[in-house]
Amino acid sequence: MAEIGTACPVAVAYLNKNHKHSWIRSKFSELSKVEYVCNNIAESFNNWIKDTKGLQLDDLIDKIRQMIMVRMSSRKIIADRLQGNILPSVVKALHAKSRGLRYEIFRSGDNAEEKKGTYGYCFLVPARCGKHFIQAGSRNDFIGNPTLVPRTHPPPFYSLGTRHRRPVRRRPRRLSDELGESLLLGVAEMAILPDDYLTDVTKKGYVKEMEDQGKSQEEVAKAENCRLKGYLSICLSGVTTVYWSGAIATLMEMNKTQPTETFCLVLYLLVSLILMLVGVAAATFPSITPWKMGFAGLGSWQAMMFVLVTFHLATFKLHLKPMYSWISMVISSILVSTFWGICAQDPLVLHVLAKYVVWYSFQIAYGVFQISLFLISWLAKPCNCVKPLTYRVVAMYQATRGYLPVAPPFLPNDFLTDVTKKLYEKDNQGKSKEEVDKAEDDRLKGYLSICVFGLTIMYWSGAVAMLMEIYKTHPTKAYCFVMYFVFCLILMLVGVAAATFPSTSPCKMGFAGLGAWNAMLFIVTTFHLATFKLYLEPIYSLISLIISSILVSIFWGIAAQDPMFVHILAKYVVCGFCYGAYGLYQLGYMVVSGACSAGRKVCDGVNSMRGSLFAPNHANGLGFGL
Incomplete structure (x- = not known):
């Protein structure tokens, strides 16, 4: 202040005249106090109108006015669906x-x-x-x-x-109480099912979405045509399966022992064939077909069911009991039908039934969760051995973690950063919505082609004939393989549905990737079944199957990254392998360095001995120190 008074007395009088809060900021540094300054409202508005910034000023204002009108209309539609007085x-x-x-x-x-x-x-x-x-x-x-x-x-x-x-x-609060409450609130906040899940249950999800977005009739017709193309491809695949699967030959064999059941299955297959052909006609000529979406979706759903039924017919003799085949057929049909009703949403009756099945399933899951909370609280008691054992495992991990490098060796430093986030999602950050949708559509097309190829391999590879050969000597193993094939078949069909109708499929990338991954493992399994007799010992075939499946799964998790749990497991397996290789490298380095050190000590000892033997002795005049 003395320097300011000397240089400009008027400034000192001005500063003394005003309160110190008016000028105290002058004492702060001029450097930036934050990393960046961002107005989120302005950024959000700029992102909203980024596609219209190239227009003239009057056209831009008019376009923004129209966008605001559409947004207000969509919000009004959402608000009109509110029931009750509480949000x-x-x-x-x-x-x-x-x-x-x-x-x-x-x-x-x-x-x-x-x-x-x-x-x-x-x-x-x-x-x-x-x-x-x-x-x-x-x-x-x-x-x-x-x-x-x-x-x-x-x-x-x-x-x-x-x-x-x-x-x-x-009593004082325990760790079990906090754990139970945190898990309970976590499930409550997950919001797996929205509050309006059963609101307008008779209205399809993609129809409500298009109405909320205020799309025009042309955009609605284009979206329906895309769905009809998917229905058409699935119906044609089902009709082709009638001749590829050898269902008629299987029914001929069943007719010898079970004529009544065979007749019922023939009638069912006939109804399925009629519905698939109706679906083909509805999807091919949608402009003049009544209830085109319903008939096309019904035919596609029956094509899915037809694939399941024909596979169970082909493996009917491989089950330990005939009842097991019927139970497997019913359960797999219910699972695929439920996912089809949620994903494809055609026909409407199946969509409504699937919604109610999912709703009651989650209610049952909530009850199971309550029981699990009780078990967790019991396991967390001090008298139980689980809690001390858990602490010991964590302590051992912390102790061994100090001897390991911070970053995984031979890998990038950020390899495990945001491990639950896929790399292609990170790459899509900063891109427009159209570019992200295009990238996801390209991945879904790849998943769809792999799932369809896996379903084709099921009949081309002669997997059922291989299982018939194994059944003669190892009936239990053949039954286990049949159950695995049924599981793969369900997941591949689910993947086909998720990749064909991504706009209405829950977790579309996860289910599509899961189906494609199982298609890869199915191909590996069928090859090992075909070469089962060529191994010196049967156990060698099983070991080869496990190792090859693990290798393919690891590469799939790193490359495709769908589903998420395969991606995470693959990353941790790669990190564990790198840590193991690093440990072997350190062990080898220690062995080599120890051997080199011992060799140097031996050489030093030999040199010292040689020097003492051949050193000149000046006392006696001899040339050697002997």
Whole structure:
């Protein structure tokens, strides 16, 4: 300040005149305090209008006005579907907070009730009636009644003559309690099924999506034509399977022992063939076909079922009991039909049934999750041996981790960075939505071609004939291979559906990649079955199958990166291999360095001995020190 006063006394008078908060920022450094300055609102708006920035100013303003109109219309459509007076996000949050709370309710009349909570408080609240009536143990205790939100302090009391009860002494919180609550809230926040999952259940998902986006009739017709092409290809594949699968020859064999069951299967195959042909006609001539999407989807679904049924017919004799074949056929048909109803959504009846099946399945899974929480809390008790053993394993890992390099050897430093994120997703960052969609479509086409090739190999490779040969000497092993083939067949069909209808398929990249990966493993398995008798010992064939499957799976996880769990496992296997190679390298280096050190010591000893033997002795005049 003295220097400023000397240079400019007027500035000092000005600074003293104003408050110090008006000029104190002048003492800060001029360097940047943050890495970047970003206005997210402006960036979001610029990204929204980036495709229209090249227009003239008046055209640009008019285009933005139209975009705002469409956005407001789509939001109005979404808002019109709201049921009730509470937002779904608020209902979900209240559900998550109200889980696991144990409240006991004692009604004293139509206007009041006593409620005892987990914190030992006993208070009276106004009773509700109608659809918001409070029931003990219900998840909806806190919805529609803000006074019932759980608190950690005593709630306000009503002037009804009640008194506050002294809190009950409880045990301290354990690790199991925190683990259970975190897992429970994690499942509640995963939002696997949206709140409006069963809203407008009779309306197809892709139809609602196009309506929400406000697409024109031309865009809707184009989207339907793309789906019809997928239906057509699947129907034609099913019709081709009628002659490739040898289903008629299998039925001829069954007719000798089970004529009634054979007749029923013939009728079913006839109905499937008719529906597939109807689907081909509906998908080929959509402009004049009534209910074109329904008939085409029905034919495609029957083509999927036909592939499953013909495979089970071909392997009917390989099951340990005939009933096992029927059970496998029913279960696999239900699984494929459920995924088809969720993914393809045609016909509408199958879509509605699949939605209800998925909904009730998740309800059952939630009950199983509650039971697992109880088991976790029991396993986490100090008296159990699981907890100390877990701590020991973690301690051993931490101890050995210090001897390993920070980054995986022979690999990039960021090889395990964001291991749960695929590399092609990282590469798509910064690209436009059209470029990302095009890249995903290209990958889905590759997955689709691999899945179709795997389904073709099932009949070309003669896998059933190979299993017949193995069944003569190893019936149990043949049955295990049949079950594996059924599993591969289901996953390949699911992959075909996910890759054909990606817009409505849940986890489209994961399911499509899973089907393609199983197609690769199926090819490896059929080759080993074909060369089963050429190995010196049968166990050699099994070892070769396991090793080759692991190698193909590792490369698939690194290259294709779908599904996610194969990608993560492949990365960790590669890291483990590199760490093992690094350990062998260090061990070899230690051995070689030890051998070199020992060799140097031997050489030094020999040289010293040689020097002592051949050194001149000047005392006696001799030339040697002897």
